Amino acid sequence: MEDLDLGKLYAIHLEPYNPAWVGLFEKEKQALAQILEDLAQRIEHIGSTAIVKIMSKPTIDILVEIPPGHDASETITKKMVRNGYIHMEEQKKQCEMRASMHYLLVKRFVLAISVLYYYE
Numbered sequence: 001m002e003d004l005d006l007g008k009l010y011a012i013h014l015e016p017y018n019p020a021w022v023g024l025f026e027k028e029k030q031a032l033a034q035i036l037e038d039l040a041q042r043i044e045h046i047g048s049t050a051i052v053k054i055m056s057k058p059t060i061d062i063l064v065e066i067p068p069g070h071d072a073s074e075t076i077t078k079k080m081v082r083n084g085y086i087h088m089e090e091q092k093k094q095c096e097m098r099a100s101m102h103y104l105l106v107k108r109f110v111l112a113i114s115v116l117y118y119y120e
Contacts, residue, residue, distance in 0.1 A: 017052060045062060
């Protein structure tokens with residue numbers, strides 16, 4: 001998909017801060033913890049919806065950190081897809097400066113889940 005097509009499909013609009021975003025994150029954090037079991041070292045609410053009282057895209061951005069030594073990218077991606085997430089394969093990229101791998105998954109186009117794998 002071309003960048004222009006993505007821009008049309010995922011038009012950006014901002015909304016006033018919504019306190020419900022915190023609850024949406026907490027609910028999804030619990031779901032992710034169950035899906036990933038002991039693979040997730042940390043699950044954090046990131047992005048503009050995590051900042052109180054600012055205008056934001058109404059998308060809950062979540063970072064899932066996988067510790068070194070867990071080369072489980074296929075396992076994690078399959079678990080996430082089986083649980084209703086969409087793997088945005090075109091967003092997969094190697095983060096050479098951090099020696100990590102980044103995968104983007106979305107759910108219901110309201111949640112953007114970034115899974116970051118750190119390698120030793």
